[in-house]
Amino acid sequence: MSDQAYNFAYLDEGTKRMIRRAILKGIAVPGYQVPFASREMPMPYGWGTGGVQVTAAVLTPGDVLKVIDQGADDTTNAVSIRKFFQRTAGVATTERTNEATMIQTRHRIPETPLTGDQILVYQVPIPEPMRFLEPRETETRRIHALADYGLMQVRLYEDIARHGEIATSYAYPVEVAGRYVMDPSPIPKFDNPKLDDCPAIQLFGAGREQRIYALPPYTHVRSLDFEDHPFTASKADHACAICGSGTSYLDEVITDDAGGRMFVCSDTDYCAQNAKGGA
Amino acid sequence: MTAQILSEGFKDAARDGAHAFRAILTAMARPGTIATLQAASGPAPISPAAATVLLTLCDRTTPLHLAGAHDNPELRDWIAFHCASPFVSAENATFALGDWAALQPVDRFGIGTPEYPDRAATLIVDRHDFDAAPTRLTGPGIRDTATLALPEARAFAANHGLFPLGWDAILTSGSRLAALPRSTEIS
Structure with a gap:
């Protein structure tokens, strides 16, 4: 039973329209981070406000929602977001991956392969893959505009020079459909191969950073690597x-x-x- | 303003909008998919599918261009009441609504900038002929290949050539809807 004091799925309709427009542009330009006017949510930044806003904009009354935090259904973050949507949208919830039509996730992709009837929503802390290499937004924006991603290859190369292998083990950068370099959120690189050619729609929401991006189904997603140091999912x-x-x-x-x-x-x-x- | 113009919006804005958006999202994420959408209807010549798209995505923050027969007083009143979108020229439009012929030339519409490719127009091509000869599509959202009737394959191929810039299209007719993002390759 939903709480009638709230609009369906908490957000007002104007906010949902704004988020929905951003999602559609994100789908049209896979891997590009679409700016959106992120709202203050009744939970702090870092608790998945971006994912929650994307879920709220996409959720329909007939959906069955699953929420996971590092793969687990029973941690505080997952339980509180699940309860949030039970209360404000009145949707059914589940802990079973194969019963869910929408899955909101923090930092994991379920082991059970996703299907074409599912939508996976990621909570993203830092959407910009180049941010720790180049703090200026004006510069990272130009890097994406020119597809000038040499800096990222240098970072991975420096990993090899220091550690003998690419030591990046999570938030491992990917190239989407041969164009944009994207941060897949802090999922372990073990999960990276599941991003590629996935039958489900994958949506990414970063609340504090005010960015939404997306992977349509069956999009080619390649983890960055070198010929002599190929990517390995460990x-x-x-x-x-x-x-x-x-x-x-x-x-x-x-x-x-x-x-x-x-x-x-x-x-x-x-x-x-x-x-x-x-x- | 007549009572007819005030009615025929969503019966339940939140739930109708949610279902309509899911259909539009599915169509945009899986080019070639044809969805059914008829939660609203507006004055002629707008189709129920296009009217539902307007109610789902357009509001006072989205400048709208009306082309050809869709630019008539009744439809303007209906949009003003239900969406409140400002009416603008093609060059300044976030959304554009009209028949394919009326939307010409399509290179007037915003295609975004290299820094902000999302600042591009979305064309709502109404009264689209879904039964015309299909075109073969490949690209993100498509497993191997998909097919969809396009009003003019060459224009969509040229638009794809601008990727990551370019406009995106939503094709509507009656209660049917399909979408073609700029990422789709036409062959």
């Missing part, structure tokens, strides 16, 4: 301590103060289904 070299999966992305959990640790799936739904033998 994960901890263990099996999950709960479900035994050897292929899913793992979190390292410290279990005591004597060096004890365990590795468990970061995707709680996948882990639970796999433990039951059903994934």
